[in-house]
Amino acid sequence: MDLLGIALAILGAAMAAGWAGAGSAIGVGIAGESGAGVMTEDPGKFGLVLLLQxxxxTQGIYGLLIAFFAILKVGLLGGGAEISVNVWQGLxxxxxCLPIAVGGYFSAIAQGKTSAACIQMIAKRPEETGKAVILPAMVETYAVLSLLMSIILLNGISL
Amino acid sequence: MAPAEGYGYAVSRLRAMSGRLLEEAVLQRILECEDLDSALKVLGETVYSGWLMELKGSSEFDKAIEAELLHVYSEVQKFVPDDRLVQLCRLPYDFHNVKVLMKSAILVRDGGERRFDLLTRLGNISTDDLIMAMESEDYRLIPFGLHGLIPKCFALWEQTKDIFEVEKTLDSGLFTAMRKIAADCKIDSAVFWVRGKIDAENIRNLLRMKRMDMEAGTVAGFLHDGGFISREKLLSILSEPVESWPRVLSFTDAAKTFSRVQDAGDLNTLLVDMEKVLDEYIAGMVENSKYKAFAPENVISFLWRKELEAKNVRIALVSVSNDTDRSMARGLLRHAG
Known part of the structure; x- marks a missing residue:
């Protein structure tokens, strides 16, 4: 087994889970800050705020998913047979793993800001909740595209 | 914390609080009331209810308005990342209190009585501290440049015995302090708002002076530096008819405030109309904040709208209380955002 190849695969998995997770943490934090502001004045909006927060x-979950795929592929999960991974395959x-790492990180922050703005929107206009959910969901599209690309690329690599 | 995200909590909370600002329909209902008690009953259905219960008599409604405003200022000051934005909005009340105490001190010297009843709790400096400083003539701990300004104003009074000179000096000190706070905040829109406020005050003063037919030399002392329109420009239009002011000032946003000039019959009517229009003009300086989810200027915008709400409630209640023409009162109601 080529150790460098395995190391590169692990690095990819770590980045997918790490960066997408970090982006999600920042995004959820931004939305949570806004949510706390609204709920201080109107605790009844907890349900809506939670949904938007x-x-x-989701980007963190996508990153974790790709990380699992990657380490499953190189046989590090589930105690399967040892799989040989050369440097090029590891690379x-x-x-x-990069699409979801990068796409997940930035889209989660952007989505957090949009969610925060939409939380402010429902604070003023509760009747516009439907629209408030759609706007941050638009950002989700690009996180899903990153996830799809990572899945397709991982499937395309033959070991 | 990044500056943009730093205001996430504050702006969200302000948005939720702005949902409780009185709607125009409530003000219209107040104006439709036949007497003050019925009007206060309508007001009792709003956020003012808690304060109305503490009143000894219905004629004390101004205390309820002040209490609500003070509550909002204190609450906002607790959670905004930079409380200088709230200080900025409360500063005019500090200078009002200083004017009251100075006039009171002058009255006492002439054998009159102290007028502490005209003090407001809305300022940044507690009224007790201010009274103590004025009584002991120890101004060292008074902030916002007032420690130097108060002795200067007393000296000016001794020299001129002209209260307008004292007021001019204090107003000038107010705007200097506001410009300094806004600049220290390093928030562009706060600086714009202060500049807009200076313009509004200058235009108001210019119209008053025009009505009194004063000379340019006298008027110059009542105009303040730091607005979008220079003092020189304002002085140059003094000799022209008011109808031509919008044309001369067309390079500024303030020109649109003169849209009513053509409709106003005389300068007195125009002055009353302009009070409202200029308040709305000041609100307009930070109006774009509603499109910015994390912008600090939302703090100023909300507090100014709350001020306008307080003015509207006062106008409506005074109109009902004095049984004046309701349509006139309706015309005076401020609209902002």
Whole structure:
């Protein structure tokens, strides 16, 4: 087994989970800050605020998913048979993890800001809740595209 | 914390609080009331209810308005990342209190009585501290440049015995302090808001002086530096008819405030109209904040709208209380955002 190849695959998995997770944490934090502000004045909006705050959290889940795929592929999970991964294959896995790492990080922060703005919107206009959910969901599209690309690339790598 | 995100909590809370600002329909209902008690009953259905219960008589409604405003100022001051924005909005009340205490001190010297009843609790400096400083003539601990300004104003009074000179000096000190706080905040829109406020005050003063037919030399002392329109420009239009002011000032946003000039019959009517229009002009300086989810100027915008709400409630209640023409009162109601 080529250790460098495995190391690169692990680095890719770590970045996918780490960066997407960090982005989600920042995004959920931004939305949570806004949510706390609104709930101080109107605790009855907890349900709506929670929904909007949770939206930027999905990128972290996507990153974790890709990290699992990557380490499953190189046989580090589940105690399967040892799989040989050369440097080029390891590098390919690393690059395959990048879309969700980068896309997840930035889209989660952007979604957090949009969610925060929408939380402010429902503070003033509770009747516009439907629209308030759609706006941050638009940002989600690009996180999903990053996830899809990472999955397709990982599937395309033959070991 | 990054500056943008630093205001996430504050702006969200302000948005929720702004949902409790009185709607125009409530003010219209107050104006439709036949007597003050019915009007206060309508006001009792709003956020003012808690304060109305503490009143000894219905004629004390001004105390309820002040209490609500003070509550909002104190609450906002607790959670905004930079409380200088709240200080900025409360500063005019500090200078009002100083004017009251100075006039009171002058009255006492002439054998009159102290007028502490005209003091307001809305300022940054507690009224007790201010009274103590004025009584002991120890101004060292009074902030906002007042420690130097008060002795200067007393000296000016001794020299001129002209209360207008004292007021001019204090007003000038107010705007200097406001400009300094806004600049220290390093928030562009706070600086714009102060500049807009100076313009509004200058235009108001210019119209008053025009009505009194004063000379340019006298008027110059009542105009303040730091607005978007220079003092020289303002002085140059003094000799022109008011109808041509919008044309001369067309390079500024303030020109649109003169849109009513053509409709106003005389300068007195125009002055009353302009009070309202200029208040709305000041609100307009930070109006764009409603599109910015994390902008600090939302603090100023909300507090100014709360001020306008207080003015509107006062106008409506005074109109009902004095049984004046309701349509006139309706015309005076401020609209902002």
């Amino acid at each position: 949770a939206l930027p959290g 390919a896995i690393f690059f395959a």
